[in-house]
Amino acid sequence: MEFTTKISIDDLNLFYGDFHAxxxxxxxxxxxxxxxxxxxxxxxxxxxxxxxxxxxxxxENVRTEGRILIDGQNILDPSMDVVxxxxxxxxxxxxxxxxxxxxxxxxxxxxxxxxxxxxRSQTMDLVHKSLEDVGLWDVLKDKLRKNARTLSLEQQQRxxxxxxxxxxxxxxxxxEPCSALDPIATMRIEELLKVxxxxxxxxxxxxxxxxxxxxxxxTGFLYLGExxxxxxxxxxxxxxxxxxxxxxxxxxxx
Amino acid sequence: MNRKWTETVIEAAIRLSGFLLIAFxxxxxxxxxxxxxxxxRVYPFFDFIAGTKWLPISEPPSFGIVPLVMGSFMVTxxxxxICVPIGVAAALYIAEIAPGFLKTILKSLIxxxxxxxxxxxxxxxxxxxxxxxxxxxxxxxGMCGLTGVFLLAFMALPTIITISEDALASVPRMYKEAAYGxxxxxxxxxxxxxxxxxxxxxMAAIMLGIGRVIGETxxxxxxxxxxxxxxxxxxxxxxxxxxxxxxxxxxxxxGSDHYYALFAVGLVLFIITxxxxxxxxRFLRRTRR
Numbered sequence: 346m347e348f349t350t351k352i353s354i355d356d357l358n359l360f361y362g363d364f365h366a367x368x369x370x371x372x373x374x375x376x377x378x379x380x381x382x383x384x385x386x387x388x389x390x391x392x393x394x395x396x397x398x399x400x401x402x403x404x405e406n407v408r409t410e411g412r413i414l415i416d417g418q419n420i421l422d423p424s425m426d427v428v429x430x431x432x433x434x435x436x437x438x439x440x441x442x443x444x445x446x447x448x449x450x451x452x453x454x455x456x457x458x459x460x461x462x463x464x465r466s467q468t469m470d471l472v473h474k475s476l477e478d479v480g481l482w483d484v485l486k487d488k489l490r491k492n493a494r495t496l497s498l499e500q501q502q503r504x505x506x507x508x509x510x511x512x513x514x515x516x517x518x519x520x521e522p523c524s525a526l527d528p529i530a531t532m533r534i535e536e537l538l539k540v541x542x543x544x545x546x547x548x549x550x551x552x553x554x555x556x557x558x559x560x561x562x563x564t565g566f567l568y569l570g571e572x573x574x575x576x577x578x579x580x581x582x583x584x585x586x587x588x589x590x591x592x593x594x595x596x597x598x599x
Numbered sequence: 600m601n602r603k604w605t606e607t608v609i610e611a612a613i614r615l616s617g618f619l620l621i622a623f624x625x626x627x628x629x630x631x632x633x634x635x636x637x638x639x640r641v642y643p644f645f646d647f648i649a650g651t652k653w654l655p656i657s658e659p660p661s662f663g664i665v666p667l668v669m670g671s672f673m674v675t676x677x678x679x680x681i682c683v684p685i686g687v688a689a690a691l692y693i694a695e696i697a698p699g700f701l702k703t704i705l706k707s708l709i710x711x712x713x714x715x716x717x718x719x720x721x722x723x724x725x726x727x728x729x730x731x732x733x734x735x736x737x738x739x740x741g742m743c744g745l746t747g748v749f750l751l752a753f754m755a756l757p758t759i760i761t762i763s764e765d766a767l768a769s770v771p772r773m774y775k776e777a778a779y780g781x782x783x784x785x786x787x788x789x790x791x792x793x794x795x796x797x798x799x800x801x802m803a804a805i806m807l808g809i810g811r812v813i814g815e816t817x818x819x820x821x822x823x824x825x826x827x828x829x830x831x832x833x834x835x836x837x838x839x840x841x842x843x844x845x846x847x848x849x850x851x852x853x854g855s856d857h858y859y860a861l862f863a864v865g866l867v868l869f870i871i872t873x874x875x876x877x878x879x880x881r882f883l884r885r886t887r888r
Contacts (some may be wrong), residue, residue, distance in 0.1 A: 431782035442777035445796055455781040458791065508781065512824060 348375035348563075351516065351546040352397060354462070355443045357411035359392060359401070368570040370411070374563075379538050381561035381578065383554060385593070388567040390550045394518050397548065398434040399427045415516070421579065432459060434516045435509030440525050441501030443493035443508075448485060451493045451504060455512045472567050475510045476591075479503040479537060499530035510545075517541065519549040535560040554594055558582050566590045608787060634862035636661070641856055647863060648677075653827040654812075655847065655857045662860040664867065666829045670744070670837040673830055674819060675812045677748035683805055686759030687754075692799075693760070695789055713757035721821030724750050727878055728820055736834055742824035744833035750818045755808040760768045761805060766800020767793060799885040806879035811874050812851035816841040 352374035359367035367389045374380050382390040392401065399420065401407045412419045420430055432455075443451050452472050456462050463471075472489075476482040481503050485496075493504055500566055502522060519538075523531040538547055540558050551557050557564050558578060565575040566587075574581060574590045584590045592598055638647070642662055650663015695704050724746050732749075733741030770793050778788035794801075816839075824836020825846060838846075844861050851857040 398780070400776070400780065403776075427783060428782045431780060436767075436780040438773065438776060438780065440773055442771075444774060446790055454778070454791070458778075458781070458783050458787045505777070512781065518654065531612035 348373075348378065350374065351376035351415065352548075353412075353414040354393075355412040355414065357393075357396065357409070357413065359389075359396060359410075360408045361404070362406045365476035366570050367396070370572050372565060372572055372575060374546065374548060375546075377542055377544050377558055378562040380563045380565065382548065382550045382565050382567060383552070383557045383593075384567035384573075385598070386552065389570045390567050391520055393567065394548060394550045395436075396421075396519055397518055398431050398518070399425070399437055400436065402427060427543050428459075432512050433514055434486060434518060435512060435514035436518045436520065437502070437505050437509060437522050440520045441498055441505050443496070443501045443504055445491050445492065446495055448493045448496075448504065449489040452508055452511055455508060459512065461512075471511060471596070475507040477508055479507045480533075481507060497530075499526055499533065502526065502534060504531075504538070506541075510541075514545065516546045516548065519547065521550055521552065523551070523553070531556070554582075554596075566593060568593070603744070605653035607639040611826070628869065631862055631866040635861050635866045638856060638859035638863050642860070648861070649850045651829060653843070655851070655860060658857060660860075662863075665839070666827045667838060667843050667864065668867070669829050669840070669841045670823070670827075671813055673833060673837065673840040674744055674751060674823065674839055675809060676745050676746065677833055678751035678804065678812045679809055680763040681748065682752035682755045682759055682808060685758070686756050686808070687763050687801060689768055690760050690763035690804075691789060691794075695785075695793065709757050709760055713761075717754065717815060717817040718821075719820045720750050720754065724818065724822035738834055740824060740836065742822055743831055743835055744823055744837045747819045747823040747837075747839075748833060749817055750822060751812045754815060754818065755811050758760060758811050759804045759808040763797070763801045766804065769800070776836045799882045803882035806882065808873050809878070810875040812871055813875070814841060814868070816845045820845055838845075840864050844868075 349374040352372075354370050354372040354374070357367055357370040357372075359433065366435070370393060382393060384390050384495070395401045396409060397413060397415075398419075401409070409421055411421065413421050415434070419425070420434075444454065446454075449472065452475065453462070453468070456471075462468060473482060473486075476485060481500060484500070485491075493501065496504065502525075506517070523534050526534065534557065538549065541547060542562070549557075549561065561578045563576065564580065564581040565580045566573045566585075566589075569591060572586060574587045576586075581590060582594055608767040646663060647662050649665060650661060651665045652661040652663045653666050654661040662859075689705075693702055697705060725742075728749060729741030729746050730766045732743065734740065736745075742872065774792050774796055775788050778792045783791070817840045820842040823838060823842065825838045825842060827843065829839045830837035844864055847857070848861055851861055
């Protein structure tokens, strides 16, 4: 596999109390590509994703061992500043989680908390660009004061992506970003992923195998906390090396 | 057929209970209004509502409720100024910061706080808090507005904490996740996202707290000194609407002007608390939406 590694996961183990949720994960995630993590429910794919921006810190009784290197820095190191980390590694969640505030306030939240507010015109340029990137500018340019929760779910999810983009992250994590959306909206978000990978490293967790096949460049298959197989998506779906992967993608279990 | 008949009876019974509730509120209002009007036939309404002297047993009597409204207002404002910041902060602590076991302990302690009879608090006010306030400010008497303010603030705390805590706890988890995901610190997530999202519930809590304070009788009667004069400072003795009714009802001759004047005071109180509860309900409904 020829690629530049952006995230390098090295012998990662994670425990919820006594439960061993991730077992010795070794994984190199390529830069400027879409990497999909698939596997049956409870296999640890979301947990793995949430380790990359330390969202698991919010849960009690979680213990992590091993290393995750992003640009050579071990982000699991206790001295790592999670605020800086999460600015660099953005996250889009399962359900669109826009705040009960105006569209503009949603977009500016990140810049406000990181004290990055610039002059009004500069700020508006950034807002413009981020909405342009997610394909919302034309629809929303005159409605920036409207409450974000009045938008359709797809628009809300796009807004969530724009909110992350505004912080100029290097990596964006997607935790089943389309599970609340209808098929057409799902397709559009998948197209957006293909555009975004030009600028960002994307990691997407999905239980939808077609989605992984359609939208990703690389795929990792997890089962019971172990990374069973990782490789180019075309490979995984046409010619998997492991019997278990084959069984899963052909729908024999999971 | 039998089953249908049972359904009808149950439905009728439930409906009756609902209507009874409305009827009771309405009847209380009518009852207060009827006796209040008996006063206004002999005593001008304007002199009642804008009069500055409450001298019910002098000759001729004067039934101006401004001193009483002012008394109630000052005590309430003082109590709210103290208990809102403390109550909301405590609710934030319980809902967002305290670890699980402490949360359970604190919540049940607040229940205990709410169940202390007001006479007991009044007693504490007389024997301990009153003298303390007296010495602190070198007053002639500790039975003054401030002593009442402290005790009332204490009494409204459970209401404010419980309802604010409910409002904070019902802020969807996904808002917090979104904030943390964007790199917010705990404090930023609380201040910028959780608090605003819970704001209408917290407003309702404050309204109900005010209602609780305005309606409280025993404590204010015991510790505020009961001087029906327009208070200029909380360090003076003053008297509230509630304490007036409770204190004078026993000595007012049934059917006298004084007697009806007390009903008119009750009507004023009823209208104030009705408006407060109504506003609180509006806020709560906005939270649920």
